[in-house]
Amino acid sequence: MRTIDWVDGAIELIDQTLLPDTCVTLRLHTVDELVDAIRRLAVRGAPALGVAGALGVVLADGDPELIARLRAARPTAVNLAWGVDRAAARLGEGRDAVLAAALRLRDDDIAACRAMGERGADLLEGDRLRIMTVCNTGALAAVERGTALGVVRTLHERGRLAEVLALETRPLLQGARLTTWELARMGAPHRLVADSAGPYLLARGEVDAVLIGADRIAANGDTANKIGSYALALGAERAGVPFVVVAPESTIDPGTPTGGHIEIEDRGADEIVTVRGVRVAPEGTDALNPAFDVTPRDLITAIVTESRVIRP
Known part of the structure; x- marks a missing residue:
């Protein structure tokens, strides 16, 4: 099971607020949609928030105000801001570079979880x-x-x-x-x-x-x-x-x-x-x-x- 991913130009994630009754996958196309999902805990958990933050920078398309809002969506978990910063560091290289950084962070998280286990x-x-x-x-x-x-x-x-x-x-x-x-x-x-x-x-x-x-x-x-x-x-x-x-x-x-x-x-x-x-x-x-x-x-x-x- 993959909780969060980038699919055909949008973020797909399981809406955890509906579990265990229903397993629904959301498709998010904007930073506003992602921030809402984070705040209402449709996506949660420190590693998942790190990946969400990085992928959200791709949706922000270089808008610093949107990136700042995303970074501050939840204050305690450090991974959200960390993921945003990792992807935002590639903004000067273009959107493809930002997406590549976010996907690398996703893959690193998968490997890290297996190693921690x-x-x-x-x-x-x-x-x-x-x-x-x-x-x-x-x-x-x-x-x-x-x-x-x-x-x-x-x-x-x-x-x-x-x-x-x-x-x-x-x-x-x-x-x-x-x-x-x-x-x-x-x-x-x-x-x-x-x-x-x-x-x-x-x-x-x-x-x-x-x-x-x-x-x-x-x-x-x-x-x-x-x-x-x-x-x-x-x-x-x-x-x-x-x-x-x-x-x-x-x-x-x-x-x-x-x-x-x-x-x-x-x-x-x-x-x-x-x-x-x-x-x-x-x-x-x-x-x-x-x-x-x-x-x-x-x-x-x-x-x-x-x-x-x-x-x-």
């Missing part, structure tokens, strides 16, 4: 492993295979996966809607878990390793990822369970010294007070909705990229 599976010890994960880090978050879920896929292909415990990932249920959909497609055994049950299951000894992705990794190793990751890191530390971040080198941001310098996106009250359009809180209820949290480096066992294993 192999490296991560090699890192984890034991057979019949029980893995816990949060949010969605599979092909839907990249181009193919994925990051943390790419490691799961490799373990499954090697016959070393016992089960995945996927956190539902409130408020938008990326774990319940997307990760279980991908796990079912790959035939991997899995069960869905309420977010708040994760640390308790770790304490009960039901998990061999926690695997997460990342939206930005600071220079010191502090890692921003989907809200709920920090709680899992605390639970894993207490239980003595490895807590492993899987992300491409492009997610490491040397310009961000520590996690305290990462801008955390707040997505507003609507996502909290409703569930898929159904109100669950009284009218007028306000809410806090940080989309990400930051796990300090001392709680991270290892960061796995396509080229190395970092032990913060």
Whole structure:
């Protein structure tokens, strides 16, 4: 499955807001359409956003205002701006050069995800492993295979996966809607878990390793990822369970010294007070909705990229 691609002069991507009920492919011809898709999470996941950003520069056709809008569409994930900048650096060479750069970034991401899967599976010890994960880090978050879920896929292909415990990932249920959909497609055994049950299951000894992705990794190793990751890191530390971040080198941001310098996106009250359009809180209820949290480096066992294993 390829989540995002360039097909006949337009960006094609799976609309993740409609999963798991319907799998629909969107064709985007303008930067406005792409920015809308990014903001409403039709396309999401750090590697996929990097590819989307690069392909979006092709659609921008050299317009600096459109490129700036695209670059700022989501603030926490560094890959979006990174992908935009990589493609924009070729603007002086013409549209074909920009497209070639974007397609190269797409292909590099596919190779990186396969390498991360192999490296991560090699890192984890034991057979019949029980893995816990949060949010969605599979092909839907990249181009193919994925990051943390790419490691799961490799373990499954090697016959070393016992089960995945996927956190539902409130408020938008990326774990319940997307990760279980991908796990079912790959035939991997899995069960869905309420977010708040994760640390308790770790304490009960039901998990061999926690695997997460990342939206930005600071220079010191502090890692921003989907809200709920920090709680899992605390639970894993207490239980003595490895807590492993899987992300491409492009997610490491040397310009961000520590996690305290990462801008955390707040997505507003609507996502909290409703569930898929159904109100669950009284009218007028306000809410806090940080989309990400930051796990300090001392709680991270290892960061796995396509080229190395970092032990913060």
